[in-house]
Amino acid sequence: MAVVSLFISHFTPILSLYLLFHSTTVISAVNITHLLSPYPDLSDFSTLLSTTTVAADLSQRSSLTLLAVPNSFLRSSDLLRRSPSSTNIADVIRYHVLLQYLSFHDLSRLPPSGKLITTLFQTTGRATSNFGSVNVTYDGETNTTTVRSPAAYSQTPNNATVISLIRNLPYNVSIFSVNSLIVPYGFDLLASETRPPLGLNISEALIDGHNFNVAASMLAASGVVQEFESDEGGAGITLFVPTDDAFADLPATANFQSLPADKKADVLRFHVLHSYYPLGSLQSIVNPVQPTLATEDKGAGSFTLNISRVNGSVAINTGIIQASVTQTVFDQNPVAIFGISRVLLPKEIFGKNAIPEKSPPINGAPSPVMSTPPLNFPPELYGPSSPPGSREELRSSATTVRSMNLGVLCIGLLYVFV
CATH class of the missing domain: 2.30.180.10 (FAS1 domain)
Known part of the structure; x- marks a missing residue:
């Protein structure tokens, strides 16, 4: 009993320290x-x-x-x-x-x-x-x-x-x-009510731009091109169009042509931002993660594109594919159409590791220095922060908590046995 009492008396402060530390690191989701x-x-x-x-x-x-x-x-x-x-x-x-x-x-x-x-x-x-x-x-x-x-x-x-x-x-x-x-x-x-309609026929604009015949035919066959043209009002649209060569380079594992019609339409919507971005705005975009028209159908956080600078060109990353903007096909507010080097395949349909990655060709004029986007809080986590002056964004919180908890336990064991 004396040994047990001695063990408990030595271990209690360490257990209290552990529980106190653990309680201060529990973070709940913001809603x-x-x-x-x-x-x-x-x-x-x-x-x-x-x-x-x-x-x-x-x-x-x-x-x-x-x-x-x-x-x-x-x-x-x-x-x-x-x-x-x-x-x-x-x-x-x-x-x-x-x-x-x-x-x-x-x-x-x-x-x-x-x-x-x-x-x-x-x-x-x-x-x-x-x-x-x-x-x-x-x-x-x-x-x-x-x-x-x-x-x-x-x-x-x-x-x-x-x-x-x-x-x-x-x-x-x-x-x-x-x-x-x-x-x-x-x-x-x-x-959206007072702006005169642009009257742009997107399919014709792509055919006139050459090397976009596959994209033009797919847009017309799917019917989504009418959606795009109806969204020209308000904030406008930005359309990323893969070249014919990009469709030819699709790996066999993509199985794009075998997709059902609704999923093909989602992939096409995945190539469109519901805002007008001329090239200069894309090159200096502040928030790199952009929702697409597919996001509006499927829900927040899904079917997003990550837009950034890579070697002086605009790069578009889907999580499994990275493409680059190769040319401006059309740019007149409220519609911008850009040619891109690869078909943008969403990971929500093709899986995160289904497509072998390769380095995209980098072309285009140099872009200005992009502002560093603000650091984000760990997804779905929230809790009391430190006072002003010492507040900072929490990163890799789960790993940090596990490591520090293990450290506290190790110190406790050393304290007990010593």
């Missing part, structure tokens, strides 16, 4: 709509977060401030009354996500000139200059916090006033209600 669920007056805004996939994007962030618009203000805005494009709606909602944690106390300490804070919209690469940011100011005399666009423009609404603090998870998430939706600079929520 922004769950945080909003107790507030029925924010139900419309919560629905927009979910239907635009912005909520899924937020689960990858370690610190943010959300400006939520109550139903009474949201229902009177042009965002819902005039049915703008889905991409415009999503980007307006992204403009209400500040990529920095701000507590109520932080707001009261802002300088009179305000502070420029980056929003989630800035990371899309679709914001002009720094107009994807907002300027947050505090008026001590009226005790009022105002959030406005850094650009001077007459379009309204371009600012909002903070009403109250809704939720606060220290150093990670704050949710404030505001009295108005804020529309970013350069946005026209009526664009």
